[in-house]
């Protein structure tokens with residue numbers, strides 16, 4: 001049954017045989033993982049390119065934020081909590097001292113991985129004589145539970161080092177810089193669950209690009225692809241929700257309300273990308289007591305922070321922006337591996353390089369897009 | 375014995391140690407050959423080739439649906455002997471217990487060990503216990519060593535692998551890894567899933583007279599993906615698995631979907647993978663399917679000549695007919711599952 005529908009989908013895609021490249025970007029690590037783990041690229045016409053874009057919150061977390069976390073962690077009073085993915089992310093620009101949270105830990109810092117804000121609260125309760133700082137980096141899907149935690153009230157010894165980002169402004173920025181950045185978008189299913197599908201209408205309405213919200217099975221991505229390709233062959237562009245069982249046009253209004261209560265949206269820096277307007281979450285002044293940047297203003301002062309150039313050859317920024325496929329970075333699989341990551345995209349489970357390394361087909365004859373700017 | 379918890383004095387070699395041995399290990403470990411007076415066990419071995427192995431078990435939590443560290447410690451060593459072509463006979467065991475472990479928990483562990491040994495037809499003949507201060511151990515660590523008799527007709531040898539061979543698995547994969555993960559209660563997920571922790575000896579015995587059975591492996595840490603890697607690397611061949619054929623319980627599948635794990639890297643503790651000549655794979659599946667826990671046995675892949683064009687010798691044909699690599703595991707998503 002399952003197989004049958006997949007064959008129909010693939011046959012449908014083949015029947016539309018695109019004669020020119022159709023570059024479909026995804027902006028969610030979960031989608032990239034589904035695509036790679038389903039081996040989708042090996043099934044598709046070579047004109048259909050599936051491009052991983054800025055979909056990994058760990059990859060785009062700015063180095064100054066990680067440097068703040070490292071700095072805090074090195075303070076004896078502090079237990080630093082972070083999502084596990086972040087621990088090994090290297091900071092290129094840290095001049096002295098450990099260059100990742102894991103390195104800080106091996107120097108004696110108390111750095112602990114957590115899976116959710118609930119863990120953070122539990123750890124703070126269990127360590128009342130310590131200051132517990134929760135380094136919360138993530139997109140809307142992660143920010144919603146963080147906002148819920150803050151709104152509910154946290155133990156006195158718990159503060160949040162927030163590094164939250166909104167997904168759509170990065171896509172808007174990509175398109176405003178280059179209308180040709182991609183031809184169609186698979187919009188992120190998880191983010192849309194919280195924020196609503198309507199948020200993505202601008203891609204179709206303002207930029208004329210077919211857009212589909214997709215779920216996370218190989219089949220769901222295929223269905224979304226078929227929808228996108230159909231739009232192009234009909235010469236139309238609209239937002240189609242191919243994941244309606246979960247994603248609603250308005251999203252989860254309760255979660256959005258909490259986000260608004262606790263956080264404000266402002267311009268924010270993205271690693272490898274730069275400052276993006278209206279793309280960052282920061283805690284509202286009412287919650288200053290929970291804000292690690294307020295409570296530890298000296299420790300988190302990174303005004304003298306000067307980024308170094310990334311190591312020679314590293315193309316992380318191009319990979320994050322979807323300008324290069326991971327295996328087009330000369331360091332991919334050579335100097336840069338999951339065991340010895342050079343860039344953040346090789347660390348996180350949501351990072352394109354890491355995903356391609358552990359489950360991509362890395363063959364010599366893999367069809368590659370025409371590299372731009374190589 | 376009125377103490378409810380293990381104290382350091384239980385390990386000091388004095389009265390409490392004596393009582394612990396008599397009232398827990400002798401009483402619940404019940405085996406006539408378990409000699410608690412002499413420093414070494416005496417047993418007789420037929421005049422044949424023997425196999426020997428040892429392994430240590432540190433699973434967290436100590437108890438999980440379908441087993442505990444005690445049953446795991448028996449099965450782990452019994453299975454290593456079994457897949458090497460030996461009939462497991464004798465085990466030794468060594469406990470490192472953390473101060474503060476409840477006596478009731480220790481008794482459950484020792485009982486489970488005795489039951490597992492009884493069911494697997496092996497004798498635990500000697501043992502040792504140490505107690506470490508609170509905070510210096512993870513509750514109970516157990517080492518077991520085992521001796522087995524090499525079955526004369528078995529020809530298991532990784533050198534016999536060749537392109538065209540089939541890969542057969544005895545049951546659904548990943549149950550142990552997920553059962554332990556959920557028992558940790560970190561994810562707030564409820565499940566009925568129980569670990570597959572069991573002796574695989576009956577599976578081995580069921581097929582080891584078939585000449586085309588070339589090599590066996592129990593896919594523990596690292597799951598079937600790492601078992602395939604070890605075989606591919608030792609032989610300079612490639613292996614391609616077929617996702618649609620790999621038995622997977624619905625619960626493992628949904629937990630993996632939810633947490634983003636790949637089931638192919640999750641541990642089994644009661645499954646076995648066989649590499650067999652293509653003409654006998656159906657026979658192996660047929661015999662396994664009538665074994666206890668074997669009803670889902672299936673042929674799941676094949677051995678190929680080394681695919682030089684890929685960076686990695688193990689690949690997977692996916693549900694939707696695409697192909698992907700199964701690279702070596704980097705960081706274990708589930709620390710301390712065995």
Ligand code: SF4
Pocket residue numbers: 313314315316317319326329330331332333336341342343344345346347353
């Ligand atoms: S392979 Fe490494 S250096 Fe190259 S883009 Fe990926 S993470 Fe960056």
